[in-house]
Amino acid sequence: MKVFRTRLAFQNWRKSLKINQTIGFVPTMGALHEGHISLVRRAEKENDLVVVSIFVNPTQFGPKEDFKKYPRREKEDLQLLRDSGVDAVFLPRSVHEVYGFGAETKVIARPSLTTMLEGRFRPGHFDGVVTVVLKLFQIAQSHRAYFGEKDYQQLQVIKAMASDFFLDLKVVACPTQREASGLARSSRNQYLSKEARDRAGFIYQTLNRVKSTSEAARALKKKGFKVQYLEDWDLDLSSQKTKGLRRRLFAGFFNGVRLIDNIQKK
């Protein structure tokens, strides 16, 4: 497995590949778990080569968020990727490798997809996401890029960016991987004790079991969850929807840790 610490070294390798070799790209922020590896496996099935990036992107964190303490576990991550058969990892040694010096151009995510849900609680977050994802897409030059449904709104925002900029790549959505309790796997779960993680499985159970969003929010609050939003939307997040095929999305705090999840409802 090749590991590139600079953009130029990665790009030189990328240019050396044969024109007909297909590339699957999996962008991550590291602290890798089974969720990330499921994206890698899917990419391996559908492409000749798989590239993973590990970059904790400062511009998608708010001033009071956990950028500084976000888990960084390079050695373990690289071992996991090696064991998973990944071909190349882009692990920039500094923010400048991705942002350049004095590069101030930013992408604004589609407002119709970002003024609600996560966007209400994390202003500017999706602008940071689409800006870094476009940069990484330009560097990786992949045929396909793999994203998890765990971050459902992010997935829609990235699909919209790819379409709005006529990007010549396919954005592939992959199902959410969960712990045995039902808790969606996340790098941030390690902020919780094992016992708290088991109790946080109540989010998934409640989203599934309870009929109305208000009732589900009430049930979660009773068990000590601080609910930020719990809403039903149509699948492309263009409007809220209370019946039929729809997506139920949740964000909230448990034991001081912010958790998000979503499921499909019928």
Ligand code: AMP
């Ligand atoms: P992150 O490292 O949190 O930025 O996530 C990198 C990619 O992995 C994103 O596309 C996430 O949606 C995806 N991902 C994170 N957790 C999961 C999960 N539990 N199941 C599936 N995909 C996930």
